[in-house]
Structure formats: C-alpha cells, structure tokens
Amino acid sequence: METNDLVQTKYQQWLQDPNIDAETKQELHAIANQPLEIEDRFYKDVEFGTGGMRGVIGAGTNRMNAYTIGIATQGLAQYLQEDSSRKQHSVAIAYDSRNQSPEFALEIALVLAGNGVVAHVFKALRPTPELSFAVRSLHASAGIVVTASHNPPEYNGYKVYGNDGGQLVPDQAEKLIGQIAGLQSFAEIRKLSQAEAEANGLLNWIEEKVDADFIDAVTAISPNPQIVKQMGEQLQIVYTPLHGAGNLSVRSALKQLGFNKVTVVPEQEKPDPLFSSVKSPNPEEKEAFTLAIKLARQIDADIIIGTDPDCDRMGAVVKDAHGEYFVLSGNQSGALMAHYLLGSLKDQAKLPANGVVIKTIVTSEMGAAVAKSFGIPTLNTLTGFKYIGEKMTQFDASGEYQFIFGYEESYGYLAGNYARDKDAVVASMLICEAAAYYKSIGKSLYDVLQELYLAHGHFQEKLESRTLKGKDGLEKIGQIMDEWRNHPPELVNGIKVTTILDYSKGIDDLPTENVLKYVLADHSWFCLRPSGTEPKIKVYFAVCGTTGEESANQIQAIVNEVMARVDQ
Numbered sequence: 001m002e003t004n005d006l007v008q009t010k011y012q013q014w015l016q017d018p019n020i021d022a023e024t025k026q027e028l029h030a031i032a033n034q035p036l037e038i039e040d041r042f043y044k045d046v047e048f049g050t051g052g053m054r055g056v057i058g059a060g061t062n063r064m065n066a067y068t069i070g071i072a073t074q075g076l077a078q079y080l081q082e083d084s085s086r087k088q089h090s091v092a093i094a095y096d097s098r099n100q101s102p103e104f105a106l107e108i109a110l111v112l113a114g115n116g117v118v119a120h121v122f123k124a125l126r127p128t129p130e131l132s133f134a135v136r137s138l139h140a141s142a143g144i145v146v147t148a149s150h151n152p153p154e155y156n157g158y159k160v161y162g163n164d165g166g167q168l169v170p171d172q173a174e175k176l177i178g179q180i181a182g183l184q185s186f187a188e189i190r191k192l193s194q195a196e197a198e199a200n201g202l203l204n205w206i207e208e209k210v211d212a213d214f215i216d217a218v219t220a221i222s223p224n225p226q227i228v229k230q231m232g233e234q235l236q237i238v239y240t241p242l243h244g245a246g247n248l249s250v251r252s253a254l255k256q257l258g259f260n261k262v263t264v265v266p267e268q269e270k271p272d273p274l275f276s277s278v279k280s281p282n283p284e285e286k287e288a289f290t291l292a293i294k295l296a297r298q299i300d301a302d303i304i305i306g307t308d309p310d311c312d313r314m315g316a317v318v319k320d321a322h323g324e325y326f327v328l329s330g331n332q333s334g335a336l337m338a339h340y341l342l343g344s345l346k347d348q349a350k351l352p353a354n355g356v357v358i359k360t361i362v363t364s365e366m367g368a369a370v371a372k373s374f375g376i377p378t379l380n381t382l383t384g385f386k387y388i389g390e391k392m393t394q395f396d397a398s399g400e401y402q403f404i405f406g407y408e409e410s411y412g413y414l415a416g417n418y419a420r421d422k423d424a425v426v427a428s429m430l431i432c433e434a435a436a437y438y439k440s441i442g443k444s445l446y447d448v449l450q451e452l453y454l455a456h457g458h459f460q461e462k463l464e465s466r467t468l469k470g471k472d473g474l475e476k477i478g479q480i481m482d483e484w485r486n487h488p489p490e491l492v493n494g495i496k497v498t499t500i501l502d503y504s505k506g507i508d509d510l511p512t513e514n515v516l517k518y519v520l521a522d523h524s525w526f527c528l529r530p531s532g533t534e535p536k537i538k539v540y541f542a543v544c545g546t547t548g549e550e551s552a553n554q555i556q557a558i559v560n561e562v563m564a565r566v567d568q
Helices: 003-016 022-029 035-042 066-081 101-114 128-137 170-181 194-199 209-219 225-231 247-257 286-299 330-347 366-373 385-398 424-440 445-456 470-486 548-567
Strands: 052-056 090-095 118-121 142-146 155-161 203-205 237-240 262-264 303-307 314-319 325-327 355-360 378-381 402-408 412-415 458-467 495-502 516-520 525-530 536-545
Touching: 003 022, 003 035, 035 470, 052 066, 066 101, 066 142, 066 155, 066 170, 090 101, 090 128, 101 118, 101 142, 101 155, 101 194, 101 203, 128 142, 128 155, 128 209, 128 424, 194 203, 209 247, 209 424, 225 424, 237 247, 237 286, 247 262, 247 424, 286 303, 286 314, 286 325, 303 424, 314 330, 314 424, 314 445, 330 355, 330 366, 330 402, 330 412, 330 424, 330 445, 330 458, 355 366, 355 385, 366 378, 366 445, 378 385, 385 402, 385 412, 412 424, 424 445, 445 458, 458 548, 470 516, 470 525, 470 536, 525 548, 536 548
Parallel strands: 090 118, 090 142, 118 203, 237 262, 237 303, 355 378, 355 402
Antiparallel strands: 052 155, 142 155, 303 314, 314 325, 402 412, 458 536, 495 516, 516 525, 525 536
C-alpha cells in the first residue's frame, strides 16, 4: 500500500472507531480537506523512545492525546505486571504547566487503576526532579512526568522512570515499547472512573510531606550553609521560572537555606501554558532572560537564575568585569559548580577517596580538568541524564565510586543521591551559594571562571542545530548522518582528524546510539547527533586554546567548515 493510502486508512479508522469520542472525531472532520495536515498527523505513530514520547497535542497517531497516552500507559501497566516480585505495583505521576498536562496525568492514573496499579498523583504541577525523588521515597515501581520540557507551547510529552527514579535506559525501554507495540486497538485500554479508582485505593493524591522532604534533601547538599547565613542578606538574586513548575520549589529551597533577597520576575512567575512572555521557555537561550536582565539592572542583582518549564534545567547570568550581565553556558555553569563543590569538600576534608564526577560525551572537558585538579576522575556517558542516573544506581550497588556531581552541557545538573535526574532546584541553590561564597572573599563567579581558564586552558564550546520537521525532515537527518559516517573528513580547518568515534557500533561499554564524534590532532572535537526529542540534528563543537581570542577564532573556523557541509 502507498504511504498516502496508509495515511488515509489510519485517518478513516480513527473516524470510525467506536472507542474514540465525538469531540476528537469533530477535530478530525475539520481537516478533511487538508491532505498535508492529515499526513502529518497519521504518517507515523508518535514515537515512544528511550525516555518516553513527545509531540504536538491533537488528534491522530502522531499526536499527544488521550488515546496515544492511553495505549502507552496500558503497555506500561503490562510491562510492570511482568515483574512478579511485587504484590502491588504503583506509579508516581507529576506534570508541568503545559496545556492538557493535568488532564493527561489523570488519564494516565485512571488507566493504571484499570489495570490494578496504584497511581500516586501530585495535586498540582511539580518539578520533574521531585517526581524522581517521589518514586524513590514512595518506593514506587515506576514514575511518569507529563511534560515537553522546553519545547514550543503546542507540544506535550510523557517521560517514564524506573523504580530507582531514573529515566528508563534502552534495554528497559525496549521491553516497554514491545508491550505498547503489541496492543492492536484502543478497546484494549482498561480504565476506571475517578470515583472508582479513589474508592478502591488505586488513585492516591501525594501528600505535602513529599514536598517538604524533597526540599530537605536538596538543602542537605549545601556544602557551606554557614556562608549563606553570613551572606543571605547581601546576595541579590533575580529568579525566573519561565512560567513553569519551578517557582515554589526553587524559592522554598533558597529561603530554607537563608537567601532572603530573591526577586522573582513578575511577568514570568505564574504558570502559563503559552509561555507568552518568551519566544522559547528555554534557559539555554539568552532571549529567555530579557525580562530578568532588565529587572536585575534595576535592583543591581549579583546573579540571575532561570529554570525551564519542568524545572530540570537551570541557566545562570552573572556580572562580567565591566558590570554587564553575562549569560553562562551550561558547560561554564557546570565547571563553576564542580569547582565550588569539590573545593568546599576538600577544604572540609570531606572529599571521598572514591569520588566521581559524571558527564556526557558532548559536554566540555573543562569540568573534567577541574575535577582532575582535585584528584577526582570523570566518567563519560551518552547524551541524556538517564545514563548518568544509571551509573549512580550501579555505583550505589557496587560501591566502586561515590557520586559527587553529574552534569550535561544542556543545562542539566545534579549533586547528591536523592534523585536520579537533573535538578534545577539543587543547581539554583548551588550556583547561588557559590556566588555568595565568592562574594564573601571579594570575587564574582565571572572572576572565578577567568581563573579556571588561566589554570586549565580557554575551553570554548558551541552548539549548532538544524530543524527538519516532518517525514522529509526525518529522512534528511538520516541522510546527513549516513553521509558523514560513510565519507568522514580527513582534515577539518586544516587539522588532521585523528579519531572517529561511531557510537552506533558500541564504544567503551556504552549503549549503541546514532552519534558520530570526530577528534582532531589538537584535541578539539565536534559531534553530530540527531535530537531524541525534537525534529533536529545537533552538532556540538569544542576547542581549548591558550587565549579566549584564539579559542573563539578556532571554533568559528571549525563551525563554518562543518556546517557548510551539513547544509549541503
């Protein structure tokens, strides 16, 4: 059957399916004369990847809706019930500020209840890392967060966590995907009403004690609480939750530790599924801090922090040598936090002999250089915090290493052992505490960053991406990867390519993934990777020069040459 025929067949099946409600069918009837829209909604199923699924909200197989979520949850219930080691399985559920998030969370809970699985649901939006914490503290079999992180407003998503509080890793996800793929019809979704689920003890609302325990766990990570007591009235902090789930948790953690000068950007304080004050609710992008920087100038703030909609990523802005606000990259923030945390532990003789820092293969080597200066090794994982969480769980069992800090260039950080996912709450606390400590000795975070460059080299990184939407875009991304894999460059910017790492073939006991990394003779590198959550190909670049100017020129030359070939 031709692709267009398959699309039309699926479209008609949804229109005729007795299990699909009238409102959804009305939405589909409204696009009857829009063949391209029908194709985009039905040319594939919304993909359930290693971490879950993410897509545009709406009717269709390639959309986030009650039916695609229902099938995924039915598959999850069956996946859990294959494990007979527990008499009663349970799942913790959280959601963020996006459209349909509370409704999707309840739908998930009622399908789980229909399968005899207890659903523990937060009563209102909560940060993703608190869900990771809740899975562990409630001894749940799994966890789900309804979120699309920092995707545009029309998106929502569904992330699945294992019983250790970490996102599912590939071998677990494949078993779950197998269960989902085996479901043939929406008639197979078992579901209770809310009244039935509550009456049978299969739907429980998570108590506020979990919130308090989470904040206690975060603030317990503080290496120098006495510094905050000393500087809590002097450090001026501006915070923006970017309309997301971080507002209450971040402020609670900062307040509990003793930071009393926290000013929230008023236009971005309240949850807003349209994220109407920003182009993108992403602290990786400078534009997201426009209002925060304006407010910081008015009150002469020392530091600005921002968290993304589900509060697992944190971005920071500090004053440079001229008093201008300078947006730190994820790599720079990670190196600064690692330096502060490791230095504090060393000063207090608390640095564990078997301590470890974990980062991803596309994260700067600067943090590894910092860790090495304290005698602490750094391990690399594939991109995605789930792999850092997996290592943490392995080390908990083996005792081989004691986890101190984990981070990735995309603004995700974790210190401590209370969760298994990146946490913007602890990152906000740590970077503010670092700023307070350095202010107490007459330095800014920017000053310390320059000291790290002098000590370890001028590391510089860049990320380029190309958005290629739809079926054609997916094919183009595949073609780009094939082209680079089959015809690797010998020279880039006139420098010999000395190492080619093809992670699709399995390297260093890491899972296989469609990622290519090229290392040059001067130790600079670049890496091509299709995004797992967006219709993008991402290209990461990193260099280390003797001066900032040298690094800037070197990285730009490599970017220009590589991206010219990508764009062909």
